[in-house]
Amino acid sequence: MIRFEHVSKRYPNGRDALADVSFEIGAGEMVFLTGRSGAGKSTVLKLIALLERPSRGQVWVNGQSTAKLSSRRIARFRRGIGIVFQDHRLLQDRPVFDNVALPLMVADVSLRDLDRRVRAALDQVGLLGRERALPPELSVGEQQRVGIARAIVSKPPVLIADEPTGNLDAALAGEVIGLFRRFQEAGVTVLIATHDLARVGSVGCRELTLRDGVVVSAAAGSEEPLPVIVAVR
Amino acid sequence: MSGRIANWGVRHGHACVSTIGHLARHGLASVLTVLAIGVALSLPLALQVLVDNVGGLGGELSDSVGLSVYLKPQVSEAAARQLAATLRARRDVARVTVISAAAGLTLLRQQSGLGAALDALSGNPLPNVLEIHPAATATSPSQLETLRAALAANAGVDTVQLDRDWALRFNAIVALARELLVVSAALLAAGVIAIISNTVRLEIQGRTAEIEVTKLVGGSNAFVRRPFLYAGVAYGAVGALLACAIVTGVRLALAGAVADLAAAYGSHFALQGPGLREVSLLIGSGVVLGWLGALLTAGRQIARLAPQAG
Numbered sequence: 269m270i271r272f273e274h275v276s277k278r279y280p281n282g283r284d285a286l287a288d289v290s291f292e293i294g295a296g297e298m299v300f301l302t303g304r305s306g307a308g309k310s311t312v313l314k315l316i317a318l319l320e321r322p323s324r325g326q327v328w329v330n331g332q333s334t335a336k337l338s339s340r341r342i343a344r345f346r347r348g349i350g351i352v353f354q355d356h357r358l359l360q361d362r363p364v365f366d367n368v369a370l371p372l373m374v375a376d377v378s379l380r381d382l383d384r385r386v387r388a389a390l391d392q393v394g395l396l397g398r399e400r401a402l403p404p405e406l407s408v409g410e411q412q413r414v415g416i417a418r419a420i421v422s423k424p425p426v427l428i429a430d431e432p433t434g435n436l437d438a439a440l441a442g443e444v445i446g447l448f449r450r451f452q453e454a455g456v457t458v459l460i461a462t463h464d465l466a467r468v469g470s471v472g473c474r475e476l477t478l479r480d481g482v483v484v485s486a487a488a489g490s491e492e493p494l495p496v497i498v499a500v501r
Numbered sequence: 502m503s504g505r506i507a508n509w510g511v512r513h514g515h516a517c518v519s520t521i522g523h524l525a526r527h528g529l530a531s532v533l534t535v536l537a538i539g540v541a542l543s544l545p546l547a548l549q550v551l552v553d554n555v556g557g558l559g560g561e562l563s564d565s566v567g568l569s570v571y572l573k574p575q576v577s578e579a580a581a582r583q584l585a586a587t588l589r590a591r592r593d594v595a596r597v598t599v600i601s602a603a604a605g606l607t608l609l610r611q612q613s614g615l616g617a618a619l620d621a622l623s624g625n626p627l628p629n630v631l632e633i634h635p636a637a638t639a640t641s642p643s644q645l646e647t648l649r650a651a652l653a654a655n656a657g658v659d660t661v662q663l664d665r666d667w668a669l670r671f672n673a674i675v676a677l678a679r680e681l682l683v684v685s686a687a688l689l690a691a692g693v694i695a696i697i698s699n700t701v702r703l704e705i706q707g708r709t710a711e712i713e714v715t716k717l718v719g720g721s722n723a724f725v726r727r728p729f730l731y732a733g734v735a736y737g738a739v740g741a742l743l744a745c746a747i748v749t750g751v752r753l754a755l756a757g758a759v760a761d762l763a764a765a766y767g768s769h770f771a772l773q774g775p776g777l778r779e780v781s782l783l784i785g786s787g788v789v790l791g792w793l794g795a796l797l798t799a800g801r802q803i804a805r806l807a808p809q810a811g
């Protein structure tokens with residue numbers, strides 16, 4: 269479902285964020301992408317969502333090589349990927365409902381379906397009833413969950429999340445991971461970047477660890493929390 | 502097929518809602534833009550209305566246009582009356598008055614006080630003359646010239662004199678106003694495009710966060726652009742309506758003064774319009790200009806906005 273083949277990424281400022289990264293995530297799999305701050309986790313996610321292009325190597329998503337996508341096709345391609353951002357990227361002056369509805373609007377979903385599906389997504393993240401609130405009126409954790417609702421509302425086959433539990437307390441973090449687990453059980457391929465796996469636990473999922481832009485371990489999932497990777501922010 | 506139409510409806514429904522919401526949130530800026538467009542469009546509209554009105558005056562003026570046809574001395578009065586009758590049948594001729602040589606001499610005697618000197622002449626030196634008034638529909642310079650040439654071509658005609666200075670000047674002024682109208686309309690159309698381009702550019706800059714996020718969740722450039730095109734069209738259309746209101750207001754305000762002026766010249770002239778034709782033409786132009794202005798900016802600006810790989 270997601271495949272990196274010898275991918276390197278050098279940012280325009282000369283910084284090498286990834287060096288020869290290869291891995292594969294099967295359809296319906298849930299994988300944690302770990303590594304300390306600056307290891308290149310967000311870069312991996314950006315390459316998947318085509319927010320950046322690889323300097324070398326190839327990225328395959330949904331059986332499609334991202335290298336061959338024309339700018340016209342990128343929009344459609346992105347509709348197949350739900351993205352939860354590290355900084356949530358909510359529209360601060362639009363109510364929760366509008367924020368969550370956006371991926372449906374760009375996909376030309378009719379207004380009636382839109383209403384139903386937005387409510388269903390908000391229900392899943394426990395925010396039903398807050399449709400009219402503006403993001404600044406929500407707590408940071410609630411904003412994070414609005415971001416998750418937006419990522420899943422269009423039922424994309426691939427879900428990528430950058431530090432989705434970063435601002436949540438342990439209980440909420442566990443709930444959110446449980447939420448991702450449910451999406452995975454429904455057949456969604458999930459990739460979660462976090463520097464804080466110790467806190468949430470890998471819940472039996474595979475873990476990919478990056479250090480300085482290189483994959484250093486691709487541990488098989490275990491029910492036990494994996495060794496702590498020191499979080500430096 | 503019906504699915505595609507429904508889809509189209511959904512898409513444009515979203516864009517409309519988005520546009521209206523945005524215009525409502527940015528009330529003052531939108532009002533100022535509409536005001537600028539309205540003022541810009543009211544100038545060519547006012548000129549158009551003026552030209553239409555004054556062009557109609559040409560009919561009233563036809564009375565002041567005349568051609569004097571001097572017949573050759575050997576042409577008899579009977580032949581002159583015969584010629585007058587043929588000329589009256591022409592479509593571009595309204596009236597023909599025959600001033601016979603004898604009548605001309607009497608007039609000259611009365612008006613010049615040269616009675617004694619004229620008495621000294623052996624015969625009547627004056628030719629028969631036809632005074633011709635062109636039809637109201639035939640007072641343009643080219644039509645008058647055609648008529649003059651036709652008259653001059655008659656065998657018995659010596660010279661044709663066109664008493665046309667003031668009619669010609671008037672027609673020339675109307676023609677100039679028409680050209681001015683075309684030039685000003687072109688310039689102001691460019692101005693309106695610039696105003697709308699700039700407004701849309703500022704709006705895009707004010708909504709970069711929204712545009713970026715929309716593109717992140719899979720919004721195509723066309724999707725992102727659509728509400729801005731709608732806004733451009735709305736600006737153009739509402740601005741055109743405002744221009745119509747301005748020009749109508751000015752016309753009503755001037756009605757009294759125009760009536761006084763017309764009365765002084767013994768005319769019933771009153772300003773008309775802008776009529777349905779002008780109004781619909783202007784709104785159509787406003788829509789096209791708005792769409793163009795928005796398209797010119799939005800296309801480039803939105804494609805350039807992040808997310809980078811987009």
Ligand SMILES: Nc1ncnc2c1ncn2[C@@H]1O[C@H](COP(=O)(O)OP(=O)(O)OP(=O)(O)O)[C@@H](O)[C@H]1O
Nearest residue numbers: 279281283285304305306307308309310311312463
């Ligand atoms: N747009 C950019 N331009 C230049 N360098 C960048 C850019 N984005 C990231 N980098 C660099 O690339 C490296 C990897 O960054 P990345 O954001 O992928 O790390 P990360 O693992 O997500 O870290 P964190 O846990 O702090 O979010 C860092 O050294 C960073 O400075």
Ligand SMILES: [Mg+2]
Nearest residue numbers: 309310354430
């Ligand atoms: Mg990061």
